[in-house]
Structure formats: C-alpha cells, structure tokens
Amino acid sequence: xxxxxxxxxxxxxxxxxERIAADLRDEIMSGDLAPGAGLPSTARLKERFxxxxxxxxKALQLLKDERLVIGRAGASVTVRDHRQRTVRPASYxxxxxxxxxxxxxTEAAGGGARAHSTLLEVAESDPPxxxxxxxxxxxxxxxxxxxxxxxxxxxxxxxxxxxxxLEIVDGTAMTVRRKxxxxxxxxxxELGYPPRLSVDRxxxxxPTQDQYQALRLPGGLPVLRTLRVVYSDDERPIEATVMVKAxxxxxxxxxxxxx
Numbered sequence: 001x002x003x004x005x006x007x008x009x010x011x012x013x014x015x016x017x018e019r020i021a022a023d024l025r026d027e028i029m030s031g032d033l034a035p036g037a038g039l040p041s042t043a044r045l046k047e048r049f050x051x052x053x054x055x056x057x058k059a060l061q062l063l064k065d066e067r068l069v070i071g072r073a074g075a076s077v078t079v080r081d082h083r084q085r086t087v088r089p090a091s092y093x094x095x096x097x098x099x100x101x102x103x104x105x106t107e108a109a110g111g112g113a114r115a116h117s118t119l120l121e122v123a124e125s126d127p128p129x130x131x132x133x134x135x136x137x138x139x140x141x142x143x144x145x146x147x148x149x150x151x152x153x154x155x156x157x158x159x160x161x162x163x164x165x166l167e168i169v170d171g172t173a174m175t176v177r178r179k180x181x182x183x184x185x186x187x188x189x190e191l192g193y194p195p196r197l198s199v200d201r202x203x204x205x206x207p208t209q210d211q212y213q214a215l216r217l218p219g220g221l222p223v224l225r226t227l228r229v230v231y232s233d234d235e236r237p238i239e240a241t242v243m244v245k246a247x248x249x250x251x252x253x254x255x256x257x258x259x
Contacts, residue, residue, distance in 0.1 A: 020049050020059035025248060028068050028079055035081040039069060065218040066248055067155075114153050117160075121147040122177040127163050127240070134229040134240045135165055144169050146184065149214055156215050157249070162241040168193060184239065185230075193232040195239075200254075201227045204247055211244050222247040 012019060027033045040048070045056045060077055063069045071077030125145035132141060143163040150158040162184060164174060173180060173187060180187050185195055204222045207215070211223060224247045230239040 016049070016051055017055045017058035017062065020045065020051060020056065021062040023049075024059065024063060025066070025068065028063075029248065029251070033079050035079050037079050039071075039077045039079070041076075062219065066221065067218075068248070116151050117179070118149045118151065119146070119177060119179055120149055121145065122175065124166070125163070128242070130227060131163050131240045131242065134227065135163065135237045137165070142166060144175060146174070158243055158245040159211055159214050160241060160243050162239060164239055165237075168238060188232070188238055193236070193238045195230050196233060197231040197235070199229045199231070200252075202252060207244070215244070215246055217246060224250055224252065226252070 014022070024033070024039065033039065039045075039060070042053060042056050045051070045059075046053060049056070051059075060069065060071070064071070064077075068080060069077050070080050123145055124142050127135070127137065127141075127143045127145075131143070135141075135143065137143070144166055145161060145163055147159075147161045149156055150160060164184070168188070168191065169175060172191065174184060188195070203225050205225050206220070207217055207223045211217070215223070217223070223244050226241075226243040228239075228241045228243065229237055230241075232238045
C-alpha cells in the first residue's frame with residue numbers, strides 16, 4: 001500500500017522546539033504530567049524527539065515562560081502546582097448573598113488561592129458589534145462599560161468587560177467607579193432584573209495588544225474568549241460580558257442533564 005505524501009498544508013511548519021513544547025504542554029494540561037511531576041530528562045527528550053540539547057532547552061524555556069513548569073539549567077524541571085484551573089460558568093450566575101463577596105472571588109478562593117479584582121474603567125461606551133446585537137440595542141445605541149482585571153495569587157488571569165443597557169443602570173451605583181458588594185448581578189437583582197438564563201459563546205482567538213499586555217501573555221498562544229449574555233424575566237438581555245483568559249492555563253466545564 002502506498003502511503004500518500006502529505007500536502008503542503010498538512011506539514012507542521014512550526015520550529016522543532018515549538019512542536020516539542022506543544023506536545024509537552026498537552027501532556028501537562030491533560031494531566032499525564034501532573035502538578036509536581038518531573039519532566040523526562042533532557043537525554044530522554046532528545047531521544048524521543050530526535051532533537052539537539054539546545055532545541056530541547058528552547059522548548060523547556062517556552063514552558064517556563066508560560067508558567068507551566070519550573071526549573072533551572074542543569075536541574076530537573078517539574079510541573080508547577082495548581083497551574084491549570086477549571087472554570088465552571090454555572091457557579092457564577094446567581095447573585096451573591098447579602099454582604100457576600102462577588103461569586104467569582106469566592107469560587108477562586110475556594111481552591112486556597114488569593115483572589116481579587118482591579119476595576120480598570122467605568123464609562124459610557126459604544127459596544128462591539130456582537131455585544132450590541134446580543135443586547136438588542138438600536139443603531140448607535142450606547143451602553144455602560146465596566147472593565148476589570150481579575151487576579152489570582154497576584155497573577156492576572158482574566159480581563160473582563162461587562163456591558164449594560166443604559167436604561168437599566170443609569171443613575172445607579174453601577175455608573176460609579178467603585179466595586180459593588182456582591183458584584184453587578186446582586187445589584188441587577190435588587191433593581192428588579194434577576195438573572196434567569198446565561199448563554200456563553202466560547203472561542204479561541206489570537207490576543208489583542210491590550211489583552212496580551214494586561215494578562216502578561218507569553219509568546220503567541222491563543223486566549224479563550226467568552227461572550228456571556230445574561231437574560232432576566234421575559235428573556236430580556238440585561239448584561240453582556242466579554243471574558244478573556246489565557247488558553248493554556250484554563251479549561252471550561254459545562255454540565256448538562258439529559259431530558
């Protein structure tokens with residue numbers, strides 16, 4: 001049997017050290033190389049990938065830059081603890097209880113991490129086209145933008161831009177540049193717009209310049225972009241949020257029940 005020759009588009013055009021890093025990255029994210037586990041020795045990696053010592057070291061440096069592994073030249077390299085985090089969108093939908101912190105902070109701290117948010121901007125804004133469509137805005141409709149950076153253990157993990165119809169939030173505490181106890185979902189519920197349905201659209205994208213800098217991203221790895229639209233009674237959209245996080249550090253978990 002003749003094996004067909006690969007087409008030009010089928011060839012992996014990445015350099016060898018990038019391909020080695022990609023295979024090891026996949027093993028780390030899938031758990032084959034667990035937190036605290038040592039990576040194979042340089043000698044074994046050279047044999048496995050038919051690569052030089054310098055090429056293997058370049059691959060390992062990529063993983064170090066991505067904060068997936070730790071180690072130094074001449075020493076063993078190990079997988080960092082608690083690097084990949086699982087995001088469960090259903091955990092964040094309900095408003096926080098009276099006086100309770102924002103649910104995202106509670107969920108992140110549940111794993112023993114120190115979580116906090118930095119409010120970057122609160123202003124009227126022209127929304128992106130997909131946000132305007134999700135909120136069913138009229139042509140040239142404007143929204144209130146609240147943008148923040150979420151941190152875990154002093155590392156930036158998610159850039160969040162939330163958009164609200166002005167007719168709902170105008171004149172409320174939402175328009176003031178300060179944090180809201182319990183987060184916007186709690187205030188929206190108090191205003192008579194409790195969340196009833198949340199719809200996520202998740203895509204992998206090349207980060208923008210702003211996202212690259214804010215999240216301190218390494219190299220050219222993609223980000224996970226989630227457009228979340230929250231609906232209240234009568235299927236009225238009350239919030240559209242764009243959340244961006246490093247694609248190599250997170251996975252998203254959705255849970256469904258069979259009807």
